[in-house]
Amino acid sequence: MLNKKYDFNDCEKRIQNFWEENNIFKYENDNNKEIYSIDTPPPTVSGDIHIGHIFSYTQAEMIARFHRMQGKNVFYPFGFDDNGLPTERLVERELGIKAKDMARSEFIEKCLETTDKYEEKFKDLWKSLGFSCDWNLQYKTISPLSQRISQKSFMELYKDGKAYIEESPVLWCTECQTSIAQAELEVKELESYFNWITFNIENTDIQIATTRPELLYGCSAVFVHPEDERYKEFIGKEISIPLYDFKVPIIADEEVDMKKGTGVVMCCTFGDTSDLEWFKKYSLPYKKVITSEGYIEKDIKYIGGLAIKKAREQIIKILDEKGLLLKREKITHTVSVHERCGKEIEIIPSKQWYIDIISSKDRFIQAADEINWHPAHMKSRYLNWVENLKWNWCISRQRFFGVPFPVWYCKNCGDVLLADESQLPVNPIEDKPNEICNCGCDEYIPETAVLDTWATSSVTPMINSKWGEEDDISSKILPMSMRTQAHEIIRTWAFYTIVKSIYHTGEIPWKDIMICGFVLAKKGEKISKSKKNSKNSPTELIKDNSADSIRYWAASAKLGTDTMFSEDELKLSKRFLTKLWNSAKFTLMHLADFKGEKPAKILPADRWIIDKYMQTANEAAEYLKKYEIGLSRGVIDDFFWKDYCDNYLELAKDRLYKPEVYGEENSASAQYALYETFLGILKLYAIYVPHITEEIYQSYFSKFEDKPSIHQLTWDNKSNDNESIPSDYITLGEIIKDILTEVRKYKSERNLSLKEPLKTIHISIPQKFINMISENEKDLIACTKAEVIIFKCSDEIKIDID
Numbered sequence: 001m002l003n004k005k006y007d008f009n010d011c012e013k014r015i016q017n018f019w020e021e022n023n024i025f026k027y028e029n030d031n032n033k034e035i036y037s038i039d040t041p042p043p044t045v046s047g048d049i050h051i052g053h054i055f056s057y058t059q060a061e062m063i064a065r066f067h068r069m070q071g072k073n074v075f076y077p078f079g080f081d082d083n084g085l086p087t088e089r090l091v092e093r094e095l096g097i098k099a100k101d102m103a104r105s106e107f108i109e110k111c112l113e114t115t116d117k118y119e120e121k122f123k124d125l126w127k128s129l130g131f132s133c134d135w136n137l138q139y140k141t142i143s144p145l146s147q148r149i150s151q152k153s154f155m156e157l158y159k160d161g162k163a164y165i166e167e168s169p170v171l172w173c174t175e176c177q178t179s180i181a182q183a184e185l186e187v188k189e190l191e192s193y194f195n196w197i198t199f200n201i202e203n204t205d206i207q208i209a210t211t212r213p214e215l216l217y218g219c220s221a222v223f224v225h226p227e228d229e230r231y232k233e234f235i236g237k238e239i240s241i242p243l244y245d246f247k248v249p250i251i252a253d254e255e256v257d258m259k260k261g262t263g264v265v266m267c268c269t270f271g272d273t274s275d276l277e278w279f280k281k282y283s284l285p286y287k288k289v290i291t292s293e294g295y296i297e298k299d300i301k302y303i304g305g306l307a308i309k310k311a312r313e314q315i316i317k318i319l320d321e322k323g324l325l326l327k328r329e330k331i332t333h334t335v336s337v338h339e340r341c342g343k344e345i346e347i348i349p350s351k352q353w354y355i356d357i358i359s360s361k362d363r364f365i366q367a368a369d370e371i372n373w374h375p376a377h378m379k380s381r382y383l384n385w386v387e388n389l390k391w392n393w394c395i396s397r398q399r400f401f402g403v404p405f406p407v408w409y410c411k412n413c414g415d416v417l418l419a420d421e422s423q424l425p426v427n428p429i430e431d432k433p434n435e436i437c438n439c440g441c442d443e444y445i446p447e448t449a450v451l452d453t454w455a456t457s458s459v460t461p462m463i464n465s466k467w468g469e470e471d472d473i474s475s476k477i478l479p480m481s482m483r484t485q486a487h488e489i490i491r492t493w494a495f496y497t498i499v500k501s502i503y504h505t506g507e508i509p510w511k512d513i514m515i516c517g518f519v520l521a522k523k524g525e526k527i528s529k530s531k532k533n534s535k536n537s538p539t540e541l542i543k544d545n546s547a548d549s550i551r552y553w554a555a556s557a558k559l560g561t562d563t564m565f566s567e568d569e570l571k572l573s574k575r576f577l578t579k580l581w582n583s584a585k586f587t588l589m590h591l592a593d594f595k596g597e598k599p600a601k602i603l604p605a606d607r608w609i610i611d612k613y614m615q616t617a618n619e620a621a622e623y624l625k626k627y628e629i630g631l632s633r634g635v636i637d638d639f640f641w642k643d644y645c646d647n648y649l650e651l652a653k654d655r656l657y658k659p660e661v662y663g664e665e666n667s668a669s670a671q672y673a674l675y676e677t678f679l680g681i682l683k684l685y686a687i688y689v690p691h692i693t694e695e696i697y698q699s700y701f702s703k704f705e706d707k708p709s710i711h712q713l714t715w716d717n718k719s720n721d722n723e724s725i726p727s728d729y730i731t732l733g734e735i736i737k738d739i740l741t742e743v744r745k746y747k748s749e750r751n752l753s754l755k756e757p758l759k760t761i762h763i764s765i766p767q768k769f770i771n772m773i774s775e776n777e778k779d780l781i782a783c784t785k786a787e788v789i790i791f792k793c794s795d796e797i798k799i800d801i802d
Contacts (some may be wrong), residue, residue: 084453
């Protein structure tokens with residue numbers, strides 16, 4: 001029997017060990033069940049897990065449990081994204097070192113040691129939450145398998161002409177010292193100044209307002225709108241650049257905003273993406289101003305060698321001293337920054353590897369219609385991103401800890417030589433190519449850049465299916481059933497995975513995508529590792545409140561919506577767990593002598609609660625098929641609290657306590673209803689609160705059922721043609737609830753105890769329900785404390801109390 005109180009400290013770890021020892025959640029590769037495969041986001045190894053991760057990962061884990069309890073063979077792996085810039089920054093921060101100051105091999109070793117430590121910590125946390133992953137399927141994005149598949153993907157794209165190397169302007173982070181992709185940009189509102197600078201053309205002064213005066217030396221042209229009457233006469237002429245002894249052309253372009261600043265725009269190489277577009281459109285000359293380290297080129301007069309912001313201050317000072325600065329206006333404007341560090345990005349020429357995505361935009365847009373988006377409105381975020389893409393995907397990073405490019409360059413002719421597939425995974429810095437160059441040269445220069453971490457994360461479906469390996473299961477699990485992720489990485493992880501999947505397989509990577517919301521630290525600000533704004537350690541929260549209470553809370557929100565969190569939120573969870581435990585004790589007490597057999601006759605009220613459970617299971621399942629965890633839980637909660645606890649148990653209580661009064665057959669009917677319904681309630685809640693439901697199941701129900709764990713049972717939610725039409729028994733149940741509600745209301749309004757006797761209850765209902773409810777008349781009399789219940793045939797339901 002169950003203890004007086006539920007002790008989660010005693011239960012949860014013990015239950016987790018039971019699951020692990022009995023392989024309860026093991027994926028069976030060779031069974032004939034329908035496979036449900038999940039592409040779970042590998043958490044980035046860049047710091048500790050916070051409550052925001054718990055929120056979204058737990059929601060997806062509930063979906064895994066649901067499909068397992070629908071009788072499916074669930075393929076549920078878990079991975080760790082442990083290569084690339086985020087991990088490097090963690091290692092540098094934690095160990096107080098800089099990658100650039102030590103041997104590459106030594107730094108990589110430090111990274112591997114650090115990621116191993118964090119991954120073990122992460123794994124323990126997920127296990128403590130009761131995650132039903134098959135840990136035999138665990139992967140790491142830095143592992144030999146992941147590297148091999150990532151490198152193979154790159155080589156295939158290169159051979160197909162989709163991956164290429166090019167010297168061109170690239171988005172560059174001077175803080176992280178690497179190129180970045182468009183998807184890694186964030187837009188921030190920053191304070192700055194418009195500086196009105198005097199330019200001269202044919203002895204006429206023209207003012208140009210700019211936020212980047214340090215780029216004066218890099219000015220290649222000046223642009224005006226062709227319809228701007230103020231400047232029409234100057235179009236096609238040359239204008240002198242202040243402080244520097246050269247002239248540039250004035251060009252007309254319709255993209256110029258006549259209302260911004262003075263209506264004249266300085267095009268420098270490169271201040272922003274507009275400069276870059278004009279640079280390409282008009283074949284303007286390139287003048288180097290910004291270095292990759294974030295300084296001004298040393299030989300530039302006045303400001304050479306200064307950091308960018310120092311150079312800006314210096315050039316403004318000189319312009320002012322020379323009478324060339326008319327005024328300064330403080331403004332707030334949008335600036336592109338690197339999402340990883342928040343540093344304003346620069347655009348500088350660099351030789352980088354790219355994947356061509358622009359030429360296939362239409363195919364990627366089409367892919368959106370082939371995937372089921374949950375919630376549906378998230379599809380528009382994806383489409384907006386793809387439709388507005390301007391850059392091909394830059395996949396090379398000038399970093400240290402990542403998947404190497406399987407590439408060397410011929411020392412003689414510069415041709416690219418790919419590794420042989422048999423060499424993978426390969427590190428070109430340490431390994432040599434198997435062949436010599438076509439030109440006959442056998443000396444090579446290794447590629448030192450590493451692949452963008454998204455270039456590997458984007459092949460997680462292929463890693464999971466072991467694409468191209470001897471034990472390849474792609475034909476079984478691809479496309480995967482579901483991808484779960486946050487909405488902020490639709491533009492990266494979702495998009496790049498769709499790109500890779502279409503390029504390699506011609507198909508979408510998954511059928512459904514489940515987009516989770518954020519946990520907010522305060523209104524409009526998500527909890528994140530980089531902002532360090534989470535006050536609640538998940539480990540401490542679990543220790544103090546239980547895994548099940550946190551899981552129950554995580555299922556409270558509508559899919560895709562953001563939510564706030566405080567520890568007070570868990571009070572409702574604890575109240576629920578107490579209610580479930582107490583109702584289990586009451587139920588099991590009355591099932592002590594139950595033989596597990598279905599009685600010959602089941603009373604109408606007992607049929608009601610069983611049918612209502614079946615209807616609830618159906619409704620909850622329909623929500624879960626749409627990934628609406630919170631709406632599904634709401635349906636189950638209503639049934640458990642209102643139908644089962646508040647009404648059915650109260651109605652059947654006297655019959656359960658007094659079989660000698662009601663008869664063994666009628667008491668057996670109540671016992672059967674208790675068994676079927678409460679086991680059903682446990683099954684419905686098992687996906688949300690797996691520990692307490694398993695504990696209750698093991699204490700009693702396991703001796704009657706043919707499965708060692710409740711999580712191996714299936715829900716009783718078989719569809720039928722009349723599924724949406726309530727049965728007569730469910731309608732009868734609503735009538736019973738109305739009767740009990742009216743009695744409680746009557747007594748409450750008169751300050752009467754619920755045990756206070758009533759003289760007569762008059763119940764007007766259709767004749768067929770009189771015939772049904774009369775079989776439970778004794779239950780109603782005992783529950784309401786009425787002396788007499790008088791039934792009257794009526795088309796309308798009416799309840800009067802004397």
